[in-house]
Amino acid sequence: MNTAPSNSPADSSAGTSTLTTALQMSDVRKVYKMGDGSEVVALDHATLTLGSDEVVALVGPSGSGKTTLCSIAGGILSATEGRIVVGDEDISGHDAKELTKFRQDKVGFVFQSVNLVPFLNARENLLVVDELGKRTGAPAKARADQLLEELGLADRAKNLPSQLSGGQRQRVAIGRALMNDPTLVLFDEPTSALDTKLGEQVMELIRNEMKSRGTAAIVVTHDERITHYCDRSVHIIDGRLEA
Amino acid sequence: MKLALKELRRRPGRFATATVILTLIAILLMFLGGLLDGLIAISTGAIRAQNADAIVYSDTAQASFVRSRIDPELRAQVEAVDGVSEVGGIGNVQLGARVPGNGPRDLASVALFGYELAPDGVPDAPPYGQAWADESIEADGVEEGMIIEVGPARTPIEIVGFVEDTNFNGQSSLWASPETWRDTLSANRPDAQLGPGVFQALIVRGDGDLPDAIDAATDGATDSYTVDGAVDAIPGVTEQQATFNQIIGVTVAIALVVIGLFFALLTVERTSLYGVLKALGAKSSTIFAGLVAQAVVVTTIAATIAGTLVVLLDVLLPPGSIPLLITPARILLSFGLLLVAAVLGCSFSLRRVLRIDPASAIGTTS
Numbered sequence: 001m002n003t004a005p006s007n008s009p010a011d012s013s014a015g016t017s018t019l020t021t022a023l024q025m026s027d028v029r030k031v032y033k034m035g036d037g038s039e040v041v042a043l044d045h046a047t048l049t050l051g052s053d054e055v056v057a058l059v060g061p062s063g064s065g066k067t068t069l070c071s072i073a074g075g076i077l078s079a080t081e082g083r084i085v086v087g088d089e090d091i092s093g094h095d096a097k098e099l100t101k102f103r104q105d106k107v108g109f110v111f112q113s114v115n116l117v118p119f120l121n122a123r124e125n126l127l128v129v130d131e132l133g134k135r136t137g138a139p140a141k142a143r144a145d146q147l148l149e150e151l152g153l154a155d156r157a158k159n160l161p162s163q164l165s166g167g168q169r170q171r172v173a174i175g176r177a178l179m180n181d182p183t184l185v186l187f188d189e190p191t192s193a194l195d196t197k198l199g200e201q202v203m204e205l206i207r208n209e210m211k212s213r214g215t216a217a218i219v220v221t222h223d224e225r226i227t228h229y230c231d232r233s234v235h236i237i238d239g240r241l242e243a
Numbered sequence: 244m245k246l247a248l249k250e251l252r253r254r255p256g257r258f259a260t261a262t263v264i265l266t267l268i269a270i271l272l273m274f275l276g277g278l279l280d281g282l283i284a285i286s287t288g289a290i291r292a293q294n295a296d297a298i299v300y301s302d303t304a305q306a307s308f309v310r311s312r313i314d315p316e317l318r319a320q321v322e323a324v325d326g327v328s329e330v331g332g333i334g335n336v337q338l339g340a341r342v343p344g345n346g347p348r349d350l351a352s353v354a355l356f357g358y359e360l361a362p363d364g365v366p367d368a369p370p371y372g373q374a375w376a377d378e379s380i381e382a383d384g385v386e387e388g389m390i391i392e393v394g395p396a397r398t399p400i401e402i403v404g405f406v407e408d409t410n411f412n413g414q415s416s417l418w419a420s421p422e423t424w425r426d427t428l429s430a431n432r433p434d435a436q437l438g439p440g441v442f443q444a445l446i447v448r449g450d451g452d453l454p455d456a457i458d459a460a461t462d463g464a465t466d467s468y469t470v471d472g473a474v475d476a477i478p479g480v481t482e483q484q485a486t487f488n489q490i491i492g493v494t495v496a497i498a499l500v501v502i503g504l505f506f507a508l509l510t511v512e513r514t515s516l517y518g519v520l521k522a523l524g525a526k527s528s529t530i531f532a533g534l535v536a537q538a539v540v541v542t543t544i545a546a547t548i549a550g551t552l553v554v555l556l557d558v559l560l561p562p563g564s565i566p567l568l569i570t571p572a573r574i575l576l577s578f579g580l581l582l583v584a585a586v587l588g589c590s591f592s593l594r595r596v597l598r599i600d601p602a603s604a605i606g607t608t609s
Binding site for chain 1: 245246249250253254515516519520521522523524525526529601602
């Protein structure tokens with residue numbers, strides 16, 4: 001069942017050198033100013049490069065800076081310092097409006113609690129991305145149908161999230177993340193709400209989907225058991241990345 | 244916005260409470276407005292019906308027929324004003340009328356007018372002793388051809404037909420010749436009887452700004468109004484309007500607060516969902532437009548239900564039981580006020596929507 005390759009940081013870094021870059025974070029810092037004037041460094045001189053179809057596990061304990069790194073890479077947060085390039089777009093100096101547009105076009109998100117829109121069926125949850133972004137209409141509908149087919153959810157297209165199992169909801173969320181044909185997909189603890197078996201199935205699906213589409217992904221997790229589905233693991237502790 | 248409308252369609256239960264409350268508020272708003280319109284209508288119909296460019300009272304009358312006197316000399320001055328083409332005298336007396344078949348104490352309140360120039364919708368004055376009656380008097384059992392006895396002197400007046408929307412001071416109007424009015428006034432209000440040729444007011448037709456020209460020509464011996472001005476000047480009308488409009492204003496304010504609170508609570512409840520949508524690329528303006536669209540739809544549904552119920556109530560109420568006048572204009576005005584309240588109420592949530600951080604979607608479990 002487990003078809004994921006074994007990996008190590010050493011052999012994955014060798015792989016990235018031959019790939020187009022999906023994400024390049026250079027010396028990125030995120031500092032929060034507190035009410036009492038003190039500063040909290042959430043991300044400290046982080047440098048990370050992802051190849052175009054590379055799946056990287058970002059591992060670290062709670063409060064280590066995983067979410068901050070992910071949010072900056074996805075254009076949800078702005079960095080205090082450093083350079084962030086996703087695909088061919090340097091988002092380091094983007095304002096809020098530009099970041100919104102960037103998120104519509106270049107990034108896919110799968111959130112920890114899946115967070116599907118509860119009153120929309122599976123197909124409509126995928127089409128939300130188009131409605132919020134380019135509004136292409138028919139092509140988006142065709143893409144949604146294709147993604148649902150590929151994710152094995154064609155017969156569940158009309159089901160509301162409440163009528164789907166946990167694994168099916170996770171697959172819908174993955175489909176939603178892929179709707180805009182992103183350069184980078186960010187998975188926030190994708191298996192945290194699933195049992196071990198289902199978690200493994202989802203990770204296998206993530207890996208297969210990313211690889212088949214040539215899309216890069218960061219999988220945020222604190223569960224070392226699933227990291228072997230990724231090309232490599234990057235650890236983060238106290239805002240610092242460790243190889 | 245499509246997303247918001249889909250939510251309304253698929254989760255109507257979430258909006259049921261707000262819709263019910265808004266429907267009740269809309270009913271109250273339309274009912275109050277209908278009462279105001281009804282009260283104003285039965286107080287001012289006789290003046291609104293006048294086909295006049297100026298209505299002329301004597302200088303100290305304060306637009307009251309009872310206090311006004313226009314003698315033939317003053318009338319001649321008015322007739323001589325440039326632009327005046329027609330002048331007709333008008334007078335009024337308000338009395339109780341005995342209706343055949345009703346009890347001796349069951350009087351119908353009437354306002355008997357004597358007129359020279361016929362108001363809109365009223366034929367020329369009938370022969371002596373006869374009158375056209377406003378149709379509202381039918382609620383007192385009066386029928387065409389019936390002779391009613393007016394005032395303590397029991398002056399007989401034969402009803403020769405009915406006219407619409409000409410009531411005055413909440414009483415059914417009777418429209419008679421000047422002689423009929425003058426004799427009825429003398430017989431029933433001896434203290435207020437007027438000499439030959441004397442009227443209480445003048446109806447003037449012509450060109451130009453006649454009220455000012457007439458008052459200037461009479462050197463202030465007259466107090467002249469346009470028809471609209473005369474309606475507003477009827478004692479009590481402005482006060483009634485101000486009172487009801489204040490109540491209507493408070494009702495609109497309550498609607499605004501209800502909508503504001505409802506959508507503020509909804510926004511708080513949806514913070515997580517909005518965070519996700521923002522992370523997916525939704526603009527704050529898109530989310531806020533969705534809220535406004537939902538508020539507008541809820542308000543439209545509430546106003547439609549309320550409008551239907553108020554019209555039904557108007558149909559079911561026995562004629563003359565309460566002065567309720569439901570018009571499309573009043574329903575549309577109430578709807579418009581509620582829409583404004585809905586949009587303003589939603590704006591309470593704008594700041595909250597703007598402050599929702601898309602980063603909240605990541606790293607949270609709910």
